[in-house]
Amino acid sequence: MGGNTREAGRSTADRLLSLLGAFTSKRPLLTLSELAEASRLPIATAHRLARELTDWGALERHADGRFQIGLKLWYVGALAPGHRDLRSVAMPFMEDLYEATHENVQLAVRDGKLALYLDKISGNQSVATVTQVAGHLPLHATGVGKIILAFSGPELFAAVAADGLRRCTPHTITLPGVLADTLAQVRESRIAFSLEEMTVGASSVAAPIFGADGKLLASLALVVRSSTNVRALAAAVHTAALGISRQLSGPVSAGWKRNLDR
């Protein structure tokens, strides 16, 4: 696999996975030629492999003939423990947090140098956000991302800083030194804020979720209108995150895992 882009040097697995990887949240529907181009395959090869993927259910044809990811791949993917285990434990706490605040509740994990959103509760009253479940956002501009940066060791910070801190809004922290100071405070308080740093009009407050080994597993956040006093919500997020961490480490989790194997 790796960087070999020549047709001859690529395994069938590599080609097949390239086809699946061609779909993104911005491009969930692709024609055969878009699919071939994105996966750098000849049309005939893309056609044959797309048909095999469709037969299995990994891809489906949309009404307009374009390809989309199929339901079968969704439920195989939903077996990924990063989503499955964490979500089952976190949901009741996220629900409590939503009910107490009526704001967007979001659960995210690290995926490389980005925050990946695993789950989200939002009501008809919550502020509209840019977050999508299974979508990615930058670490330095989001509350959940700052939690991930603060608790993931210096290598990640160095890598993110080396890429440059992209200005998402006029409020985004773009200076690595300023970000480093902020992260030191985050490590101290175990709370991170994003004050219109990702989206103008929206702010967030996030807290860490730790596993039994004390390592960061995920980050929980509330996203609110920037007119809301987000600092007043820090204790609520912190409480819910502690509840999830406790449940993930404790005997309840073992019982719940047995339940899963049933």
Next chain:
Amino acid sequence: MGGNTREAGRSTADRLLSLLGAFTSKRPLLTLSELAEASRLPIATAHRLARELTDWGALERHADGRFQIGLKLWYVGALAPGHRDLRSVAMPFMEDLYEATHENVQLAVRDGKLALYLDKISGNQSVATVTQVAGHLPLHATGVGKIILAFSGPELFAAVAADGLRRCTPHTITLPGVLADTLAQVRESRIAFSLEEMTVGASSVAAPIFGADGKLLASLALVVRSSTNVRALAAAVHTAALGISRQLSGPVSAGWKRNLDR
């Protein structure tokens, strides 16, 4: 692909997809030999393909060395429109329904002859259920399943009846004639109940979600303790399902789709 199980007759795509298909909600972690057995591949082939899948992120190694579905496959899978579109539209309505009732709220679609659960809201007060997101349950024993059977045409009913109506509890309807009568009432009222027919101690009430073309897209349900008056909750479920149907058919949906393409 299809039913050919001989090593020689199988394409790489078929082998690769068999590996992914070996994982189920009951067996989310597999050793290499379990993987080889479930996908009917020689160990060496399973090993090579599992490594390619792991390199790409479709599989991951658990701490104990077993394989599990990887985060990358989860987020590619999450692009499946069956999950993505419906969930985004349904979530605020599901949230309202949860808030009004504090009971489990579930969203399911048809997957072959089973109900596939796409999403679920449950709080600390809700009754424990057997439902898992991305899990399957039988059609004849669940509220969402009866909705699917009632609005999917006679072929599905015939196929399900031909398989035999498995007795899940002493209350499960196991006679096709009785089920047919029940489904006629469901078509009339647009409401289906499961009164301890799937799990002793839990009952459910479900309503249909239709697309712009009038075809059934999904089913929405509340699952409650059997001591709760589930009939009194029918109007609430019905209201939320109508709201989702309206939003999926209306101009708001178009706006939301543009938003997705951003």
